[in-house]
Amino acid sequence: MTARYVELWRVPGAPLLLTGGVVARLGQGVTVLAWILLVRETTGSFVDASLVAAATSLATAAAAPVGGRLADRFGAARVLPWYGAAYAAAQLSLLAATLTGQPLVLLCALAALSGALFPATSPALRAAWTVLTADGTGRERIRTAAMAAESTLFELVFIVGPLLLSAAMLVAGPLAGLTGARPGVAGPAAAIVLAAACAAGGTAILARGQAMRRLEPQGHAPTRGLGPLRAPRMPALLLCAAGVAFSFGASPVAVAAFATTHDGDQAQAVTGVLIAIWSLGSAAAGLWYGARNWDTALSRQLTVLLAGLAVGYAAWAAMPNSIALGAVLLVTGAVIAPAMTVQANLMARIAPASMLTEAYTWLTTVNLTMAAAGSAVAGVIVDGPTGAIGGFVLCAVAAALATVIAAWPGVLAPRSVATPVPPDPARVP
Incomplete structure (x- = not known):
């Protein structure tokens, strides 16, 4: 069973795609739950928390193809780091607004902004695997292994993410007693900061790899319309x-x-x-x-x-x-x-x-x-x-x-x- 994955690991650029992809997306397994807990703790309302989470998800859904088209046109290695940095900045801005008790409408607007700036890391990873295992490369036989590894590691993100949040909550308890902060605020806030750092740092690291740099424009006319x-x-x-x-x-x-x-x-x-x-x-x-x-x-x-x-x-x-x-x-x-x-x-x-x-x-x-x-x-x-x-x-x-x-x-x-x-x-x- 392991032979196919050993062969995959030896593909030039594959180790960074596998490990860097986990780091870059680690926050995806924790941010939604962390935001719900944090907004609920600061506003006292699950309705408010759900609205903030929904604003993020819907904005990501609406804007994701735009980020993908930019990556195809200018190269994922150029586009992803900018998206990762902008997303992290938007998340931290939303965190500051939440902790300072800003109005719900501002929280939803910042949540929508961060969702729209969410980096297209998973699509770019799948596109990179497609290029690495394209017909004529001699690696066609390991495409299924590559996509299976990608799907499995994505599942891992949603297993590890909640565990990280739980760890942050446990650590935040004693620290909150020393600083006077509420544990229900400190834990989710720490998890959100960690997730933002992973998004910014992880996408920057991925972009430096040779596999992601191969996702360059292929000289075709710019995509228009429905693409x-x-x-x-x-x-x-x-x-x-x-x-x-x-x-x-x-x-x-x-x-x-x-x-x-x-x-x-x-x-x-x-x-x-x-x-x-x-x-x-x-x-x-x-x-x-x-x-x-x-x-x-x-x-x-x-x-x-x-x-x-x-x-x-x-x-x-x-x-x-x-x-x-x-x-x-x-x-x-x-x-x-x-x-x-x-x-x-x-x-x-x-x-x-x-x-x-x-x-x-x-x-x-x-x-x-x-x-x-x-x-x-x-x-x-x-x-x-x-x-x-x-x-x-x-x-x-x-x-x-x-x-x-x-x-x-x-x-x-x-x-x-x-x-x-x-x-x-x-x-x-």
């Missing part, structure tokens, strides 16, 4: 991603509702453990998937994986308690990283070479927008008579719709056309 959205099969791939992202946004809400029903006062802790178990299952399966050769067409692989995701969500609804749900989460999480890997591989084949980074940013836009929608809809459903079970069914339906799109003939793969058989001359009258 990569005009590529055949791109809308279908984004629709598949939308269904999956909707389910990903809804699932934590449904899991939290399930824990509230079954675990009472321990619901928050149990929810965190259940989500971590789901992520661990995904990370382990992603590594396993990337270490193997797959002859099946990518569109068929995606169909099977999304069908497995839909079945998994449906199985959650039948679980009697959180222990049973945790066991099923570990198993059903195994389709996530492989599905994201296949999705990235499809994007590498569908997107024009001169628009790779922007193409991957459209996945960011779809994922953030639909995850927010899924979370909002699930919140309404779990508060209703069906509770958590209704939320799980909602997730299953969203994944099933994505499966139908992936399986539809000619949508993600060209239709197979029968080759006409020439008549047998001996039988021609």
Whole structure:
């Protein structure tokens, strides 16, 4: 299993992509939760906290393709450091405004600014892996391993990030006693500063690597209008991603509702453990998937994986308690990283070479927008008579719709056309 990843590690520029990518994105696993805790602590309102978090996410979704297009036009190595530094500055400005009790409208405006400046690190990383494993490089066979490693490390960010926040909260307790600050403020604030430093420093380090410097403009005319959205099969791939992202946004809400029903006062802790178990299952399966050769067409692989995701969500609804749900989460999480890997591989084949980074940013836009929608809809459903079970069914339906799109003939793969058989001359009258 390790041979494929050893080969990947030896690719010039790969070690920096793997390690630097984790550092640059470490804050993504902590910032949303840290901002919710901090704004809630300073304003006393979860509504205010949710508005600030939503402003950040929606602005990132709206502006991500702009950053991707700039990276394609001027080179990711030039664009990413500026975005990383500007994003960090905006985050620190928002932190200062929050700690000094500024009005909510200013907090939302600064949150939107920081979201719009969020660096397109993940899209640029995927574009770099696509270039490093392009046809003709002799590394085509390790593209799946590269994309699987990328998906797995991204999962790792969302496992390590909350742990860092917990560590910051623990350290902030004694320090807050000495300085007079509230632990509920000092912990999240420290995590936000760390996340901003990682974004600025990590993107600057990534930009210095030879792999990122290869993402240079290829002499094509500047991209205009819809750009990569005009590529055949791109809308279908984004629709598949939308269904999956909707389910990903809804699932934590449904899991939290399930824990509230079954675990009472321990619901928050149990929810965190259940989500971590789901992520661990995904990370382990992603590594396993990337270490193997797959002859099946990518569109068929995606169909099977999304069908497995839909079945998994449906199985959650039948679980009697959180222990049973945790066991099923570990198993059903195994389709996530492989599905994201296949999705990235499809994007590498569908997107024009001169628009790779922007193409991957459209996945960011779809994922953030639909995850927010899924979370909002699930919140309404779990508060209703069906509770958590209704939320799980909602997730299953969203994944099933994505499966139908992936399986539809000619949508993600060209239709197979029968080759006409020439008549047998001996039988021609």
